[in-house]
Amino acid sequence: MIARAWGPAVLGLFVLAVVMSFFNFEISKWQWMLNGVVFFGGAVVFTISRGMTFFVVKRLFETVFVVWMIASLTFILLRVLPGGPFDSEKALPPEVLANLAKKYHLNDSVPKQYLDYMVDLLHGDLGQSYKYIGRDTSAIIAESLPSSVQLGIYALLISYIVGIPAGVLAGWKQGSKTDFAAMFLAISGVSLPSFLMAPIFIMVFCFWLGWFEPALWEGPGYYVLPMVVLGLRPAAVIARLTRASVLEVIHSDYIRTAKAKGLDSRTILFKHVLRNSLIPVLTLSGPLAAGVLTGSFVIEQIFAIPGIAKHLVLSVTNRDYPLILGTTLLFSVMLVIANLVTDFLMAVIDPRVKMI
Amino acid sequence: MRLMVVMVLVALTAACTGKSSHLEYGLDVKETMRVNLLSEPPTLDWSKATDTTSATVIFNIMETLVNYNLADPELPPIPGLATDWTASEGARIWTFNLRKGVKWTDGTEFIGQHVVDGWERMLNPATASEYAYFLFPVKNAKAFNAGKIKDFKEVGIKINDQGQVVVELEKPMGYFPLLLTHHSTCPIRKDTVAKFGDKWTDPKNIQTLGAYALKVWDHDKNIVLERNENYYGEKAKIKNVLAYMINEYSTALNLFESGKLDFQETIPFKELPQYKNRPGFHSVPSLSLWYMGFNVRKPPFNDVKVRKAFSLAVNRKQVTDLLNGGHTPLTSWVPLGMFGYEKEIGTKFDAAKAAAMLDEAGYKDRTKFPKVSLALNTNENHQRVAENVQAQLKKNLGIDIQVVNEEWKVYLNRLHNDTPSLFRMGWLADFPDPDNFMNVMTSYSDNNYTGWKNKHYDELIEAAASSLDKEKRREIYKEAQKLLTETEVPVVPVFSDVRPILLSERVQNFPLNSINRWILKGVSFK
Numbered sequence: 001m002i003a004r005a006w007g008p009a010v011l012g013l014f015v016l017a018v019v020m021s022f023f024n025f026e027i028s029k030w031q032w033m034l035n036g037v038v039f040f041g042g043a044v045v046f047t048i049s050r051g052m053t054f055f056v057v058k059r060l061f062e063t064v065f066v067v068w069m070i071a072s073l074t075f076i077l078l079r080v081l082p083g084g085p086f087d088s089e090k091a092l093p094p095e096v097l098a099n100l101a102k103k104y105h106l107n108d109s110v111p112k113q114y115l116d117y118m119v120d121l122l123h124g125d126l127g128q129s130y131k132y133i134g135r136d137t138s139a140i141i142a143e144s145l146p147s148s149v150q151l152g153i154y155a156l157l158i159s160y161i162v163g164i165p166a167g168v169l170a171g172w173k174q175g176s177k178t179d180f181a182a183m184f185l186a187i188s189g190v191s192l193p194s195f196l197m198a199p200i201f202i203m204v205f206c207f208w209l210g211w212f213e214p215a216l217w218e219g220p221g222y223y224v225l226p227m228v229v230l231g232l233r234p235a236a237v238i239a240r241l242t243r244a245s246v247l248e249v250i251h252s253d254y255i256r257t258a259k260a261k262g263l264d265s266r267t268i269l270f271k272h273v274l275r276n277s278l279i280p281v282l283t284l285s286g287p288l289a290a291g292v293l294t295g296s297f298v299i300e301q302i303f304a305i306p307g308i309a310k311h312l313v314l315s316v317t318n319r320d321y322p323l324i325l326g327t328t329l330l331f332s333v334m335l336v337i338a339n340l341v342t343d344f345l346m347a348v349i350d351p352r353v354k355m356i
Numbered sequence: 357m358r359l360m361v362v363m364v365l366v367a368l369t370a371a372c373t374g375k376s377s378h379l380e381y382g383l384d385v386k387e388t389m390r391v392n393l394l395s396e397p398p399t400l401d402w403s404k405a406t407d408t409t410s411a412t413v414i415f416n417i418m419e420t421l422v423n424y425n426l427a428d429p430e431l432p433p434i435p436g437l438a439t440d441w442t443a444s445e446g447a448r449i450w451t452f453n454l455r456k457g458v459k460w461t462d463g464t465e466f467i468g469q470h471v472v473d474g475w476e477r478m479l480n481p482a483t484a485s486e487y488a489y490f491l492f493p494v495k496n497a498k499a500f501n502a503g504k505i506k507d508f509k510e511v512g513i514k515i516n517d518q519g520q521v522v523v524e525l526e527k528p529m530g531y532f533p534l535l536l537t538h539h540s541t542c543p544i545r546k547d548t549v550a551k552f553g554d555k556w557t558d559p560k561n562i563q564t565l566g567a568y569a570l571k572v573w574d575h576d577k578n579i580v581l582e583r584n585e586n587y588y589g590e591k592a593k594i595k596n597v598l599a600y601m602i603n604e605y606s607t608a609l610n611l612f613e614s615g616k617l618d619f620q621e622t623i624p625f626k627e628l629p630q631y632k633n634r635p636g637f638h639s640v641p642s643l644s645l646w647y648m649g650f651n652v653r654k655p656p657f658n659d660v661k662v663r664k665a666f667s668l669a670v671n672r673k674q675v676t677d678l679l680n681g682g683h684t685p686l687t688s689w690v691p692l693g694m695f696g697y698e699k700e701i702g703t704k705f706d707a708a709k710a711a712a713m714l715d716e717a718g719y720k721d722r723t724k725f726p727k728v729s730l731a732l733n734t735n736e737n738h739q740r741v742a743e744n745v746q747a748q749l750k751k752n753l754g755i756d757i758q759v760v761n762e763e764w765k766v767y768l769n770r771l772h773n774d775t776p777s778l779f780r781m782g783w784l785a786d787f788p789d790p791d792n793f794m795n796v797m798t799s800y801s802d803n804n805y806t807g808w809k810n811k812h813y814d815e816l817i818e819a820a821a822s823s824l825d826k827e828k829r830r831e832i833y834k835e836a837q838k839l840l841t842e843t844e845v846p847v848v849p850v851f852s853d854v855r856p857i858l859l860s861e862r863v864q865n866f867p868l869n870s871i872n873r874w875i876l877k878g879v880s881f882k
Contacts, residue, residue, distance in 0.1 A: 083765025086486070088406070089782070091772070091802035093489045095502040103484035133399035134554030135575075143575050202610060214610040215602065217577070218380060304602040304611075306576035319765050 006042045007348075013038055018157065021150055024219050043344065052347060059343070063336045070332045071325060075117060078321050079110055085130040085319040104130060117325070126329075127322035131315070137326035140311060145330070147217055148295030148307035151226055155292050158231030159238055164281065166235075167242025171277070172269060174247060182239060189236025198229045198302045215304040226303040230296055234288050238281055245277040279350055286342030290335040379598060381572055381580050387595040389863070389876060391619040392611075395603045396576045400557040402539045403478040406486045412874050414539045416581060416597065417564040421452060421471065421521075421536040421543075424788070426867040426875065430695055431788040433533050437466065437543065437565075438521070447528040447824050452521040452536075458588045460545060460563045468515040470543035476508045477544055487540040490786075493532065495524045528822035530829070534787040567592045567877035576601060593865075593880040609858075618860040619874075625681050625737065628856060636859040639682040641693050643785035643870045644853040645793065646686075646741070648730065651775045652846050653807040656726050661717035663845040666778075667703040668710035669752040670745055676851050678744050679737065683851045689793055689837050691852035693870045695826075696790035696833040702841040702849065707752040714753055722754045729758040731776035733767040738780055741850065771805045781805065782853075788871055790833050791821045797840055797847065808846035813839055 126137035295309030315323035458466035495512030512524030572580035650657035672685030687702025799809035
């Protein structure tokens with residue numbers, strides 16, 4: 001009974017939180033806690049009941065290893081990269097450079113710097129940014145990540161809501177005008193870059209129609225355009241994948257059997273085709289979600305959204321070592337977790353999937 | 357399906373709410389100047405800030421000892437926190453009278469010790485302030501910053517019995533008060549810094565004494581300033597300033613077009629034509645310099661004739677026409693708008709003379725000319741200028757040069773460690789005195805990448821810096837500039853920059869100035 005209620009509960013709470021955030025309602029501490037308990041508690045119960053504990057624990061250990069590898073590689077690459085954080089247009093006198101090097105321990109040997117960094121990392125300390133003087137890297141991430149995640153979730157929802165029906169419809173009515181129209185739009189969505197789509201949308205919806213705001217991140221009127229532009233490409237990818245997958249399923253034996261025994265086409269579509277053809281889409285969702293949730297530099301620039309993607313790009317330009325490491329680690333952790341969640345959801349949806 | 361309905365409803369609601377005109381943080385648009393800062397200020401700690409964005413905010417919430425008269429194009433110094441000052445011992449000792457009755461935002465009286473505290477903090481090696489070198493002319497300041505002197509009492513700043521600030525310099529410096537217009541030399545509240553550490557610049561902690569006070573700092577998003585009712589001078593005319601941090605120009609221009617910004621600086625040159633004839637458009641000359649430098653340590657540019665030939669072969673006017681933004685062609689080292697600027701100084705464009713000069717240098721057979729590249733940092737405008745110079749050299753001298761670009765920090769690194777034979781660089785004024793520009797090319801300057809060292813030039817610059825006689829200084833700078841740009845030519849000045857600025861129609865009395873100091877206290881709405 002509880003197991004059956006879990007799925008709808010997760011979905012319901014999630015949709016509620018998304019809608020509330022969209023209208024700038026504050027999500028209370030209690031709601032966060034309830035969500036946490038339902039999401040993770042349910043996942044833990046499910047994991048144990050399906051005998052996947054070993055799998056999940058193993059994956060978590062792998063995550064730690066992956067993060068360590070990425071941290072080490074990034075650290076080394078940064079030291080190899082020419083140009084330092086304090087190379088500036090106006091050259092600094094040696095006395096000043098010496099003080100800076102001392103403050104940020106840049107004169108220590110590289111192995112010592114590496115060890116210090118790893119020890120701090122184990123304590124959850126990402127260090128202070130060089131560029132944003134006196135601010136902790138973790139504080140910068142904590143302040144800029146929410147906008148990116150918020151935008152990413154909206155964009156993902158849009159892409160599923162648009163992409164899956166479009167793909168199913170196109171596959172189900174293969175060769176029809178609907179199919180051609182949907183696939184034409186999908187190809188356009190994949191191939192048109194967002195830096196082109198964004199200005200077009202702004203011109204049409206802000207300056208001609210006056211419906212939405214051209215930039216900034218203040219409320220619903222500001223959220224719509226960036227989320228649509230960011231959602232377009234994933235929507236197109238999902239539509240094309242769904243169509244291909246639907247076609248494959250339609251031509252399989254069990255659908256022929258279903259048709260032969262006289263089931264009406266609605267039942268075949270919703271009960272047999274749809275469910276099975278969504279598995280490849282789900283596989284793709286991990287990387288897709290990680291990519292979208294960590295923000296898009298172009299979209300954040302064009303719409304002036306205070307997100308994290310800007311820091312990932314500009315920290316490199318500024319040679320802001322702690323911030324580069326912090327954002328890189330964050331992105332890799334998000335990617336690994338997104339893949340883990342995808343694998344987990346596969347197990348939930350497809351009972352044949354065995355986790356070892 | 358239900359989700360679809362929700363989304364449609366959402367879109368409709370958004371469409372309705374989109375047009376409301378109230379501002380964030382409950383600000384009233386009629387009392388709020390909306391400006392674009394272009395980016396997040398890296399810090400508001402004035403002892404540590406190095407960039408123009410931070411400086412713009414700091415200059416509106418803090419006050420310097422000496423201000424500029426922004427209404428005068430030559431930007432002469434006028435009283436700020438110091439009411440007047442006198443020089444003695446031939447400009448080696450400076451005495452500043454401080455303003456009475458100035459209060460910090462928490463009501464504390466401003467005293468001379470706050471100035472000393474500010475300087476001590478800036479020079480303290482542990483602070484690691486990048487602009488600490490600004491105070492190096494002060495006696496023992498450099499040694500204190502290098503950690504060679506531990507006691508700050510040995511540094512040349514004191515408060516005397518009359519409460520005056522007395523500054524003793526290493527050697528005479530005629531323009532010293534101009535250094536005190538810089539944000540890094542502002543007084544500071546040591547108690548605040550000690551109490552809150554790195555968090556002292558948060559709006560709830562910071563203590564300032566300027567015309568505006570810092571109310572909100574939402575990182576990467578907004579800064580809100582509010583009129584400081586305790587300000588000693590004439591109170592700010594507009595109650596609030598709402599600053600955005602939008603670094604994409606086209607985005608900012610979109611917001612400007614939809615009436616959401618009152619001030620935007622910087623417009624991409626491609627878009628200039630459609631803004632040029634607007635009533636709120638201003639093209640403000642900037643005290644800056646775009647130049648090409650030669651590495652004089654290596655052939656072919658160790659030969660002064662080759663350097664002169666290059667300088668003669670570049671028609672500056674052609675470059676500024678290409679940029680089409682009102683830039684000033686420049687052959688002198690001191691830019692237009694600054695004391696010491698002389699239009700006639702420098703090597704003027706003369707293609708025939710240039711070719712003859714190169715022949716004379718032994719390259720009559722142009723194929724013998726070594727392969728050289730013009731190096732620059734990756735930037736669309738620099739690239740356009742460099743390609744134009746490349747074409748001019750081909751046409752006027754008959755030689756082929758390569759244009760190579762590198763990412764900014766890689767480029768800076770190369771300038772220091774492996775200077776290219778021909779490179780582009782720039783200089784932007786810290787304060788409006790020719791010494792700020794002329795000093796760049798001294799033999800001991802960290803910013804002189806050319807390897808050119810000239811003792812006579814160094815002496816001239818030092819003589820001019822220590823003098824209080826304006827006419828004498830003008831003559832010396834004239835001689836030094838001639839030496840630099842006509843006789844020795846280690847550098848080729850090309851043009852000086854402009855800032856395109858957009859102001860909304862309701863803004864008046866905006867202090868447009870060539871040093872990019874946007875002080876908003878006098879700005880009002882129509």
